[in-house]
Amino acid sequence: MLAPLGTSAQLDYPSKPVRIIIPFPAGGLADSLARLYAKELSDRFGQPFLVESKPGAATNIGAAYVAAAPPDGHTLLVTTIATNALNKWSSRPLSFDPHAFSEIGMLGVNTLYLMVAASSPYRTAQDLVKAARESPQGLSYGSFGSGTPNHMLAEMFRQSAGIQKLTHIPYKGANDSSVDLIGGRIDFMIDGATINLVNGGKLRALAVAFPQRWPTQPNVPTMTELGFPEVTISTYFGLAAPPNTPPTRLEKLNVALRLIGSNPEIEKKLLALNVAPMAVGRQEATNFMRQQSERWGPLYKTLELPDK
Numbered sequence: 001m002l003a004p005l006g007t008s009a010q011l012d013y014p015s016k017p018v019r020i021i022i023p024f025p026a027g028g029l030a031d032s033l034a035r036l037y038a039k040e041l042s043d044r045f046g047q048p049f050l051v052e053s054k055p056g057a058a059t060n061i062g063a064a065y066v067a068a069a070p071p072d073g074h075t076l077l078v079t080t081i082a083t084n085a086l087n088k089w090s091s092r093p094l095s096f097d098p099h100a101f102s103e104i105g106m107l108g109v110n111t112l113y114l115m116v117a118a119s120s121p122y123r124t125a126q127d128l129v130k131a132a133r134e135s136p137q138g139l140s141y142g143s144f145g146s147g148t149p150n151h152m153l154a155e156m157f158r159q160s161a162g163i164q165k166l167t168h169i170p171y172k173g174a175n176d177s178s179v180d181l182i183g184g185r186i187d188f189m190i191d192g193a194t195i196n197l198v199n200g201g202k203l204r205a206l207a208v209a210f211p212q213r214w215p216t217q218p219n220v221p222t223m224t225e226l227g228f229p230e231v232t233i234s235t236y237f238g239l240a241a242p243p244n245t246p247p248t249r250l251e252k253l254n255v256a257l258r259l260i261g262s263n264p265e266i267e268k269k270l271l272a273l274n275v276a277p278m279a280v281g282r283q284e285a286t287n288f289m290r291q292q293s294e295r296w297g298p299l300y301k302t303l304e305l306p307d308k
Helices: 029-045 057-067 081-089 125-134 149-160 174-182 195-199 247-261 264-272 282-302
Strands: 018-022 049-053 075-080 102-110 113-117 139-143 166-170 188-191 203-208 235-241
Touching (some): 018 029, 029 102, 029 247, 081 282, 102 247, 102 282, 113 125, 113 195, 174 203, 235 282, 247 282
Parallel strands (some): 018 075
Antiparallel strands (some): 102 235
16 A cells, blocks of 8 residues: 655655756757756765757646656756746647646756847847847847747837837747858847757847846947837746645655755856756745746737737
8 A cells, every 4th residue: 555645655755767848849948957967866865867858839738747746856848938937828738737737846947048049140239239130131030939028028128129020930949040140041040949049159149138248258248338228028837736735745855856956066067058047935936936927927918929
């Protein structure tokens, strides 16, 4: 007979391998971040933490899978601004409540950049804005799909900069859009996953969509400095469990996440991924995610999204 949760079974958690589901294709930033934490968690708990990719439907496939998993803490979800804040407001039907997940804590936070090709004639954000205002057909930009953070921030940028028209080109992922940007087939994109291409000299970052200058790109001005203070975003990564997972198990995981995130060696590895650590308690993490949802909900309804 299984011991009731909260007694000896609780003390033994985790009692078997833990699956960490990322709702994105393997090989991206979320995958790298999840694997970094999975290794540390495996070492701390003595059980394998296995990263598994379940991409699709703007993160909803992976999120729905975890929402329906047994609430025992052995199936976890890497959450993002899409899974917790944006998809709630989209027209896509959801089989789960994004706010019903049992939040564990934060893996880190990053942001997005206004990017052009290194060969682009636009040397500054002001150059791009001027060209976009004067272009009858509108400059083109890439995103990872309608309603994604990249798309929404680009539309917010358009409105804030007084640009009448931009042509949105949705892609399946960062690699596809960056290839077309480098090749001159689109004019710009707003992205964070391809910051390594800026460091490698293939792309140029014109602005960062964060309230302060980003620690790994100190020479890139903020949108606020350029006169667009509302064009900011914190594209966070969190960790959650299915609804109704026992709080003691969630707290045990949160303590581990905070210890990992506050380790100076881990911080260096996070910054190498363009992610800043965010070692906070469960309630603070939950409040942060809810605030993001409250901020983006009204904006989502006003932006020109073709899937609405």
